[in-house]
Amino acid sequence: MTAGATDEAGDGAVPAGTGSLARAIREAIISGEFAPHQRLIETDLSSTYGASRAAVRTALLELAGEGLVDRMPHRGSRVRAISLEEAIEVLEVRIGVEGLCAAKAAERITDEEITEFRQLRQDLVDSVESGNLMGYSEYNRRLDERVREVSRHGVAADVLSRLHAQSVRHQFRLSFQPARAAKSAPEHAAIIDAIVARDPAAAEEATRVHLISVIEALRATA
Numbered sequence: 333m334t335a336g337a338t339d340e341a342g343d344g345a346v347p348a349g350t351g352s353l354a355r356a357i358r359e360a361i362i363s364g365e366f367a368p369h370q371r372l373i374e375t376d377l378s379s380t381y382g383a384s385r386a387a388v389r390t391a392l393l394e395l396a397g398e399g400l401v402d403r404m405p406h407r408g409s410r411v412r413a414i415s416l417e418e419a420i421e422v423l424e425v426r427i428g429v430e431g432l433c434a435a436k437a438a439e440r441i442t443d444e445e446i447t448e449f450r451q452l453r454q455d456l457v458d459s460v461e462s463g464n465l466m467g468y469s470e471y472n473r474r475l476d477e478r479v480r481e482v483s484r485h486g487v488a489a490d491v492l493s494r495l496h497a498q499s500v501r502h503q504f505r506l507s508f509q510p511a512r513a514a515k516s517a518p519e520h521a522a523i524i525d526a527i528v529a530r531d532p533a534a535a536e537e538a539t540r541v542h543l544i545s546v547i548e549a550l551r552a553t554a
Contacts, residue, residue, distance in 0.1 A: 353383050354391035361400050361411055362501050368413035372401065398497045414498055416554055420547050422499040427543045429488050429495070434523060434539040435532035436483035445482055446528045452478070453524040460517040468517070469507040475520060479527070506549055519545055 357377065360366050377388045392409045395401040402412045441449070452475055459467040476496065480489040506512045519542040526534035 353381055353387055354394045356381060357391055358395060358398070358400060358497060361395070362497070362504055364501070364504075366411050368411050370411045372409040372411065374408065398494050400497050414501060416502060416550060419499040419502040420550055422495050423543055423547050423550070426492065426495050426499065427540050429491050430479075430543065431536040431539045433480050433483040433485060433488050433492060434527060434535035436485045436488070437479050438527045438530050438532040438535040440484050441482050441527055441530065445478075449478070449482075449524050449528050453521050456517055456520050456524075460513050463510070465508050465510065465513055468513050469504065472507060472516075472520065475524070479523070482527075502550055503546060506546070506553075512549055515549075516542065516545065 357366075357372075366372065372392060374385050374388045374392070377383070377392075378385050381388070383391075392401055392403070396403045396409070399414070400412055401409050403409050452471060456468065456471045456475070459465070459471055480492055483489060507516075519538070522538040523535060523542060526538050
């Protein structure tokens with residue numbers, strides 16, 4: 333990935349490089365800081381993130397490729413509105429690919445990574461029990477990321493990184509519902525338990541059960 337230059341840092345400055353800039357804008361879209369259909373004006377983003385317009389343009393092209401941004405000819409960019417039904421369809425596709433990643437992670441996890449996953453499991457459970465839903469959301473994101481990395485399956489991880497961005501905006505809201513967090517935390521714990529036990533079939537099944545549960549929760553919000 334080609335790095336973009338940065339200008340003087342603004343309030344929301346990010347490190348040099350379009351990768352980190354795209355990540356910052358992606359997180360702002362997922363969290364709702366940028367609303368669906370909102371125009372993303374390059375000069376404003378350049379000022380906010382302390383990045384050059386060339387870097388902003390490249391980051392927006394990357395996010396357009398992920399389906400998070402619409403590029404409009406002669407009109408710039410805007411946040412793409414992803415319907416609940418589309419998010420559910422994406423989750424249905426994720427069941428197979430994410431299950432594959434979990435199974436591969438169970439096959440390939442190292443002893444050092446097992447220690448890390450056990451700590452992550454404890455952090456997930458503790459954050460829900462203490463009512464720290466912001467922390468829970470972050471640990472949830474970290475688990476998704478680490479399962480992809482530990483799977484060491486480049487194609488599946490790449491597909492998931494694109495699919496995940498399109499459905500996670502709806503999931504993000506679910507993670508701040510105490511009742512939902514209390515239900516999903518044991519589901520995440522089951523995924524971790526299967527991976528650290530090096531049981532690919534159980535890891536894949538636990539992932540399938542969790543994502544079906546997410547789909548049901550999203551449908552209930554309709």
